[in-house]
Amino acid sequence: MDEVFKALADASRRELLDSLRAENGQTLGELCSRLAMTRQAVSKHLAILEAANLVATVWRGREKLHYLNPVPIHEIADRWIGKFERSRLDALGDLKKALEARDE
Amino acid sequence: MSKLDAKATATRTIATTRIENGKPKFVYVIYIAAPIEKVWQALTDPKMTEQYWFGYRLKSDWKVGSHYVSEKDGVPPFDKGIVLECDPPRRLSYTWHPEHRDVLNEPHSRVTFELVPLENQVQLTIIHDEFETGSKVFERISGGWPRVLSSLKSLLETGHGLAPSWNDADKPWLRQAAGRCA
Numbered sequence: 001m002d003e004v005f006k007a008l009a010d011a012s013r014r015e016l017l018d019s020l021r022a023e024n025g026q027t028l029g030e031l032c033s034r035l036a037m038t039r040q041a042v043s044k045h046l047a048i049l050e051a052a053n054l055v056a057t058v059w060r061g062r063e064k065l066h067y068l069n070p071v072p073i074h075e076i077a078d079r080w081i082g083k084f085e086r087s088r089l090d091a092l093g094d095l096k097k098a099l100e101a102r103d104e
Numbered sequence: 105m106s107k108l109d110a111k112a113t114a115t116r117t118i119a120t121t122r123i124e125n126g127k128p129k130f131v132y133v134i135y136i137a138a139p140i141e142k143v144w145q146a147l148t149d150p151k152m153t154e155q156y157w158f159g160y161r162l163k164s165d166w167k168v169g170s171h172y173v174s175e176k177d178g179v180p181p182f183d184k185g186i187v188l189e190c191d192p193p194r195r196l197s198y199t200w201h202p203e204h205r206d207v208l209n210e211p212h213s214r215v216t217f218e219l220v221p222l223e224n225q226v227q228l229t230i231i232h233d234e235f236e237t238g239s240k241v242f243e244r245i246s247g248g249w250p251r252v253l254s255s256l257k258s259l260l261e262t263g264h265g266l267a268p269s270w271n272d273a274d275k276p277w278l279r280q281a282a283g284r285c286a
Contacts, residue, residue, distance in 0.1 A: 025127045050118065056133040056229065059122045067131035072248040078258070080268055 004072045007052035012037060013045045017054060020068040027063050119220040121229050123127070128233035132255055134253045136228060138260040140221045143228060144193035146256055147217055156255040156265035164198075166190045172198060194219055198233070211236050 007013055012035075017065050019034050020026060028046070046066060048054040056069040121131075125248070134145055146152040150161035166187055174183040179233030185199035199212035214234040220227040230249055255266040 001215050018240055024129065025131075053133055053135065057118075057120050058131055058133045058231065060125065060127070064120075065127060067128075067130075069131070071132055071134045071250045071253055074254045075257070078254055095127065 001073075001076065003052040004054065004076065007048050007054055012041065013049055016042065016045055017068055018051065020055065020066060024067050025065045027065060031066065037066070119222070119227055119229075121218055121231065123231070126233060128218065128231045129235050130230070130232040130249065132230045132249050132253060134228050134230075134257055135222070135225045136257045137225045137262050140193045140219055140226050142260060143219055143226045144196075147196055148192075152259075156259040157252055158255070158265075166192075166196075182278060189216070210239060213239070228256075 002004075015035060016031060019031055023034075026034075028039070028043060031046070032042050035042065037045075046055060046071045050057060053072050054069055058065050058067075105124055105267070108177060146156070148162070148164075148166055150163045153162040153174075159176045160174045161176060162172060162174045164170055164187060166172075168187055168190055170187045172185055172187060173181050175181040185201050187196075187198050189197040195216070195218055197216040200215045201210070201212040212234075213232060213236075216231045216233075218229040218231070220229075224243060230253065234281060243277070253267070259265040
């Protein structure tokens with residue numbers, strides 16, 4: 001679990017996860033073309049995300065496809081959010097989303 | 105999708121699945137501290153699926169070409185499909201087709217489970233692909249697998265599956281499942 005928090009504690013890595021959320025299954029090249037980071041930096045961040053199991057990968061021929069793997073985040077939520085709290089938190093989350101959406 | 109590349113990172117060994125072509129919509133990975141046979145049983149034994157898949161029993165003889173059904177008392181079957189591959193305890197693949205009126209006409213998608221034994225745990229990879237463009241099923245299942253997988257891990261490691269989430273008021277097929285399981 002430490003790995004997950006460490007991996008998430010970096011804006012560039014969160015940006016990479018956002019990019020995969022928008023378009024799952026990207027190659028390294030595709031990820032680089034969408035982000036203002038060097039190939040080396042993207043590659044390094046991906047390795048950390050993969051070690052934390054936040055990114056899952058498959059090989060297609062010589063291409064490595066990267067997928068957002070939200071499973072560890074789900075495990076964290078299950079650990080600290082009880083089943084009765086969840087609906088209230090969801091309601092608050094929805095409220096926040098609805099109120100903030102107006103400013104976009 | 106058959107060969108596996110295993111590579112050790114600083115922290116854990118990761119086995120990467122190889123695919124022939126296409127681009128799966130979802131790839132999920134979870135690590136479960138249990139014997140591989142137990143994880144396989146959890147995927148194929150209705151008495152086990154009932155305990156983590158929110159009350160649904162997944163029934164089949166698991167022969168290639170056979171049907172399977174995911175059902176529970178008092179509600180219509182959630183999913184019906186055909187077994188595409190079954191190689192215990194390493195690999196299971198079946199077609200995926202939720203039995204809901206508005207998606208009945210959609211072609212079946214495909215879900216594949218790959219199990220790789222690592223030192224003290226099993227790496228379970230779920231690949232869901234072959235969706236039709238604009239698939240409603242695809243929109244619906246987004247987010248569903250992590251919940252099922254977390255519940256599976258919880259069952260095998262602690263003896264208890266997870267309760268379904270109640271934030272699914274807009275998803276009748278899940279609400280139906282939740283109502284029965286709590």
